[in-house]
Amino acid sequence: MSLHHHAHLQRELRAVDARLKTLDAPTPDGHGDDADRLVAREAHEGQVLNRAALLERQGLIQAALEKITAGTYGQCEACGYPIEAKRLAATPEVRLCLIDQTRAERNARRMGPRLDMTSDDEAYLG
């Protein structure tokens, strides 16, 4: 089973590398009128975001490959139980089981400006 995932991860890693290389191509700059430059800049900003997402994915894939070597691949990082096979097949670099993934996403949404200030905080702010 991990041999199959290993091949899948290697393939994904090569695809991510290839996309990063296309993003590394120089961005046209300093030509055309303002509208052209605006379009070029927006395209570039999109590439920066893509690049960050690709680099994150690359890190996850490399971490998953290391886990295969270590023999811990397919275990949920939060609870230690095996991650659902369907999830691994769809996203081989996945780190959490469905329950913990759902919980993590719920927690991420809850983070935001704190509205529950204590009286100590209010005293401190004067």
Ligand SMILES: [Zn+2]
């Ligand atoms: Zn879990």
